[in-house]
Amino acid sequence: MSTPGDLTIEPTEAIEAIEILTPRDVPLGGPRAMTVRRTLPQRNRSLIGAWCFVDHYGPDDVTLSGGMDVAPHPHIGLQTVSWLFSGEIEHRDSLGVHAYVRPGEINLMTAGHGICHSEVSTPATTQLHGVQLWVALPEQHRDTARDFHHHTPRPVPLDGGSEARVFLGTLAGDTSPVPTFTPLLGAELTLAPHATVTLDVDPTYEHALLVDQGEVHLDTTPVPTAHLAYASPNLSLIHISAPP
Structure with missing residues (x-):
């Protein structure tokens, strides 16, 4: 189970409603376009905190899907976060x-006042599987300088043989060095079979859980x-479980 985003559950009472x-x-373009599964934005919800885009793809056999071949294109006023579970992507930009x-x-690119980039899966890639997330820059930083950061987070042991990799923010005692302009949490959680993990999180955040494989329970x-x-906010603990 992979969970890019911010996650939490009230410790003493069940959440009344989880959306x-x-x-x-959504095709990424072209006659052999790779298809992504987009959960954000939606008609009734355009943002979760500063997260404004969630695209989830694969596992895809690139001989059938064509892989990722996103030609140079511009961005402004946001950051892009690339995170992979399998495969390899080559990034080039106008910086x-x-x-x-x-x-x-993690590759994090800050568009700021404007940047152009391309992303292409490499010839050695046979299976492509991952997510791309976008972060909206706050108004006072929309015209910031363009920038790029790469980081490999360490695995952090969790309860019952599960683990986390924290690529943005702080979770389970680990803090990513990758800078953001809004307080954020981004982490991949891998749950052991039938495990439950409980984690302290910031109650001022909105929270989201993206399930990569299988089914999990949020509370x-x-x-x-x-x-x-x-x-919604005002929640201070996560309880995430992999059902039997």
Whole structure:
């Protein structure tokens, strides 16, 4: 189970309502376009905190899907977060950065006042699987200088053989060095079979849980594969479980 985003549950009482956001298929362009599953934005919810885009893709056989081939295109006023579970992507941008992202690594690009970039899966990639997340820059930083950061977070042991990799913010005693302009939490959680993890989180955040594989429960609410679960602020603990 992989969970990019911010996650939490009230420790002493069940959440009255968790909003489940259903993905929709979106092609990335071209006659052999790779399809992504987009859960954010939605008609009734355009933002979760500063997160403004959640695209989830794979696992795809690139001989059938064509892989990722996103030609140079511009961005302004946001940050892009690339996180992979399998495969390899080559990144180039108008800042002069040439970088790769591989499983367990984060590429964060700050568009600021404007940047152009391309992302292409490498010839060695046979299976592509990951997420791309966008972060909206606050108004006072929309015209900030363009920038790029790459980081490989360490695995952090959790209860029952589960683990976390914190790529933005702080969770389970680990803090990512990657800078953001809004307080954020981004982490991949891998749950052991039948495990439950409980984590302290910031109660001022909105929170979201994206399920990569299988089904998990956020408190008592089941969250199906590729769906995004939303919970409002004023919550201070996570309880996430992999049902038997």
